[in-house]
Amino acid sequence: MANYTVEEKDSFIVLGIGTELKSDYTDYAGISKEKSDFWQAVKQDGRLDTLKAVATNDYIFAVNEAVNNKMMHYAGVMTNASLPEASRVIQFPKGEYLVVKGEAETAEALSNMLTGIAFGQVLPEAKGFAYVGGPNTMVEMGQRNGFIFGEFWIPIVKK
Template sequence: MAQYKLEEKDSFTVLGIGTELKSDYTDYAGINKEKADFWSAVKQDGTLDNLKALATNDYIFAVNEAVNGKMMHYAGVMTEASLPEATRVIQFPKGEYLVVKGEGNTADELSNKLAGIAFGQVLPEAKNFAYVGGPNATVEMGQRDGLVFGEMWIPVVKK
């Protein structure tokens, strides 16, 4: 089984600018392309820089959340501030989180790798906890040795 840990986290808020993912939830290639195109756009148009200027730390959040039956994806930062162009204030609950650490050549690669480990290996094999919905996030924490490193945070409940 992949390396992971369960960690208690206080509630926190992520300010996000998002997009609706139109691909079927089982179409991983389509979803990954939509996410990559979205991230390319928010980096090029300055949106991500505007968010980072409000952040309380250096973390960049790639948040996935079902909202009103739609699959949403957000670029976000931890902050109490707001921006007029922000599309959602995402509340993460206090509680236990599945935390999977990793690294990749790019932020996209990191996110895809961590999601694959978390949803493809850890959660299906977990006996004592489960993901029951709510926002989850890949947290880009920095770079070292030419690689992007970070964690995936998924709220879980005990079975």
């Protein structure tokens, strides 16, 4: 099984700028392209820099959340500030989280890899816990030796 840990986290808030993903939830290639296009847009038009300017740390969050039966994806940061550009304040609950760590050459590659490990390997094989919904996030934490490193956080419950 993939390398992962289960960690207790305090509740936290991520301020996000989002987009609705229109691809079917089983269309991995379509979802990937929509996310990639979205991240390119928020980097180019300055919205990501606006978020980073109010962040309480250097982490960048790529959040997935179902809202009103829509699949949403957000670029976000931890902050107590509000911005007119932001579309959602995302509340992550206090509790246990599945944490999968990794590094890759790009944030997109890291997100795809960690998502695949978490949802494709760890959760299907997990015996003692389950994901029951709620927001999940890939956290881009920094760079070292030319690679971006980060973690995927998924709230879980004990079975």
